[in-house]
Amino acid sequence: DVQMTQSPSTLSASVGDSVTITCRASQSISYWLAWFQQKPGKAPKLLIYKASILESGVPSRFSGNGSGTEFTLTISSLQPDDFATYYCQQYNSYSRAFGQGTKVEIK
């Protein structure tokens, strides 16, 4: 099974900061990776798919990069609404594993 490892687990930042979250796959998943944002008590929301394609309606301050086994999600200028937990998910093979999540909190 493909395992997904995110880092860091928690990230403290201020409004306006640029932050990057890393997601590593245990084997190559090409570019079959999505990023989700989740707020407490809510279902996840799709941000990016196919590693770098921004979902419609998602602000352009979010960007994704990578292929193979290493991927990043960057938020270029953190806004108050961006404080949440972020998950990567591979959809190259079954288990369709998620990363363990990265909580972005206010510094």
Place this chain on the structure above:
Amino acid sequence: QVQLQQWGAGLVTPSETLSLTCAVHGASLSEYYWTWVRQPPGKGLEWIGEINHTGSASYNPSLKSRVTISVDTSKNQFSLKLTSVTAADTAVYYCARTGAGAQWLVLMGWGQGTLVTVSS
């Protein structure tokens, strides 16, 4: 606008079977793949499995022996059954749909979530 409405028992006795159903509004089951994901309290997301309108299903290997996902095309619904539950199966369960085309297999839309507690 595709909407998913889910329901099922919120309390299940250990060793019994968890059952949830998700109704699809605004789309036909034939248009997408349909998925179940769960999230234990305070923890991360776990993909349970997916199914298409023909009933062809795939499951997380770690849950495969206990999971069945099925479709009812006449009602435009799909369902989850998880047998022999334990406290470790306590979680918020979400139904979700994947996309089409370039968004094939991408989780595009989610139900509201159902908290299922396993306890006697």
